[in-house]
Amino acid sequence: MLVCEHASNVFPAPWGDLGLNQDQKCAHIAWDPGALGLARALSKHLDAVLVHAPVSRLVYDCNRAPDRPGAMPARSEIHDIPGNRLISATERGARTAAVYVPFHNGLHALIADRIALGLAPVIVTIHSFTKLYHGQPRAVEFGVIHDADDHLARAILSAAQSKTKLRSELNAPYSAADDVTHTLRLQATPYGLPNAMLEIRNDLIASPDAEQRMADMLAPVLNMGLVEIQKQAKAG
């Protein structure tokens, strides 16, 4: 199962553009550029269901719990988000009910169904990150982040390092300590499902063709990682 919490840079009513200009609404602060296209192509390759958010993470970041400042951030990197500067408790509740709860309850229903059917779902979240952050370039191209259970993340990293030339690192460009694994903790950990978070540098998936090429490269990597953890499970 693939999950893309930062798929969208749509700013629908009643929230509107939150006071952002057109450039800001297209920038990585609003979404993860390329992540949805990559996730869709991976979904086809792997015959995996894909769940993705329908609105910008600046309206509600579905990878953050409702009490975290990052759920409806007043500031992102170097940008103030005017429409998020003074959010009442009522407005926080309304956005949570409109975006966060349906996203996670919908994902939970799909996971519960697969578990009931005797399948053993695996949860992989798909993200992209920007090459420049606060003015500093990032060398890493492919990051694999784990939460409490690291075995799928390590298997994917190992596959990426042996099958691709991507500069691949564990827990880069950030880690669970930076509070980026909320979806994994909420949806995968309670059921003991294997899980990992993937981060692709967004200059490598900057066009539909590039998204497809990255999916062609990463699909066998994910398959190899899945085969490896199945082997480990059999070996007990």
Added chain:
Amino acid sequence: MLVCEHASNVFPAPWGDLGLNQDQKCAHIAWDPGALGLARALSKHLDAVLVHAPVSRLVYDCNRAPDRPGAMPARSEIHDIPGNRLISATERGARTAAVYVPFHNGLHALIADRIALGLAPVIVTIHSFTKLYHGQPRAVEFGVIHDADDHLARAILSAAQSKTKLRSELNAPYSAADDVTHTLRLQATPYGLPNAMLEIRNDLIASPDAEQRMADMLAPVLNMGLVEIQKQAKAG
């Protein structure tokens, strides 16, 4: 927030009575007798929202994940459950979608709303257990069970021991190792919410009056436990 997963011994269509007789449908295998009445009385005392299951745990046990045998048990204590003997994957999926998913998604929506509003919800599940189990008497009267986070359970136990004459024990008559803390793991742990599972011996809550007396006794115990963990939180 109070949760009562085993509140009901209703066997509605399309499942019907699963081949059970009237005695079995009223016995503790079908539900936790007294738990709902106690939970309702506690809910009034504490001004706490109460979420309870609408059907027998033999149709679906909302305190079990959909892949566990106990979710739709073919046998409970000494009783075979005929209607659960041969359940197809489709039927498991249908019961999960009809009972488990709405129960937990509804509870999750309430929790997320409270978190968004800046409240700090505490999750307490209310159960009852039978005095005789496989023919052996149980001496414990009040059990407080914890999952990963034990601080609320220990505070409640300590309050019960100082404020009541109930024979009170930690992790009795069973513990998280017996796979009885699914709701706590799914709903409280991902958000870091204080949580505990309470077990009351059902001969002590065998009538509406007895449920009310037990609630009158336990409400101050729960309040004392909550005050204690707030103190601990302030002390850091």
